[in-house]
Amino acid sequence: MASVSELYDVTWEEMRDKLRKWRDENYRNSEQIVDVGEELLNEHASKLGDDIWIIYEQVMIAALDCSRDDLAVSCLQELKRQFPGSHRVKRLAGMRLEALERYEDATKLYDSILQDDPTNTAARKRKMAMLKAQGKSPEAIRDLNEYLEQFVGDQEAWHELSELYINEHDYAKAAFCLEELMMTNPHNHLYCEQYAEVKYTQGGLDNLELSRKYFAQALKLNNRNMRALFGFYMSASHIAASPKVSAKVKKDNVRYAAWAASQINRAYQSIIRKCDRL
């Protein structure tokens, strides 16, 4: 089998920089990471210097994703040898146990980390991820709530909680979590749009009006958010079609819906024109 460097004609420095780019931007392309990383570690380990340890970690997690337990174990052994007694390495060992579905052993490992250092968030998050993986959503939600009581500022956790609530169809609480995210990231159009979608799903006139406002806010923050544009159109037309609204509200919403429809048409026209030109 041809190696990555032969297939793509790249040097080991380019491979290392590519891995760093994937690391920084949080990519989850595990198969590619395994291909590139494995070759880098086997052929060019001595040239990597101190970068090698973080590459071991990155490749190990990718190997767990691709069920490459052999590669994962070898990476883990190197890390254990270099950093004995490190909590970060222990967490990786726990992740490997999770990948083998040995959940009780993994739980014991994470509990030992937490006994040593109660503020270690990584171990707690792994425990909650295990519950989610086993399908125990209510327990995961309960644990995540307790976690958030102590670490109120953890945005990743708030987002995860909102996802869990949406899966359980508890839209009111999902909206609360998304409000938390909107508060801390007021300029992120995606949170506004997700919040608007949850409100739209909840239904009822007030929620529809709220969702229309937040779709508009998402559009204001990012003009190219097509989902928000469609959402704006749908919520406006829904309100206009509802029998309980006053005439003024109806007129306003008809205007909004018409505007949204014309913008959607414009967008598709511009795409068609660009494609014709290509």
Add this chain to the structure above:
Amino acid sequence: MAGPELFLDSSIRIWVVLPIVFITFLVGVIRHYVTQLLHSDKKVELEQVSDSQVLLRSRILRENGKYLPKQSKRDLEEGRLSLHSATPCHTLWMVLNWSQFHPTTGQQPKHSSKAFAMRKHYFNNAESGFFKKVKRKVIPKNPMTDTSMVTDMMKGNLTNVLPMILIGGWINWAFSGFVTTKVPFPLTLRFKPMLQRGIELLSLDASWVSSASWYFLNVFGLRSMYNLLLGHNNAADQSSIMQDHMTGAAMPVPPDPNKAFKSEWEALEIVNHHWALESVEEELICRDLNFGGMVSRELKTTMF
């Protein structure tokens, strides 16, 4: 203060100016490594982390609360919700399950879009608000008896102040009696006794300084060199230690959480909610959307 320019012996340059620079620099580097060796990991308490995050959340609520919906107008009109009759919810979990505890109506209110009001209530309510209820047991840390603080102070003194005094004194003794260098800007006579230790010349321009002042100039001037070699957060950087005492507001763990809670409570009480999205649709509709850059020419499909 004109007067003829003094010509200094060039051996002063070789044997005084440069050695002092080297000595200062090396002492700084040694100080950095010694501090790292003596450095003990500060164990952070869970409660401290939690408190600092709560304070951050309250501050963010004050700043960005205007992006959250305040309260559903219909609920207010029908009198179903009232801030004062709302059941005290003193944990976040209970706030999340707010609707189950509503006292006046047996059913759950349909529209729980009272985001800002709910959060302000959670923090500031007279009986159950977080800032009112939670009083952290603050053991005032007596600097004399608290062992960890005493050792920290000792270490700080040992690695920073002591070397400076020792080396400064040694330089003053070893390189005394002659003029070392001239500062490029004119100084008043007041500076003479400070900068010209050991040179008893009344008529000498205050710009001409002795070796001790050259040493102190180096201590502060070589900071950027330390940054270049040792990276940021190096222990040889003394001015940052002095800055730490001044920027108390930026410290992540306030030494007295009760005081911090009280000030946050006061700040939150006076804040009002002006919804930023009142007229967002009107603002949006008045112009066409900008779709620039929505379609890119090529899609990257390969790894490299």
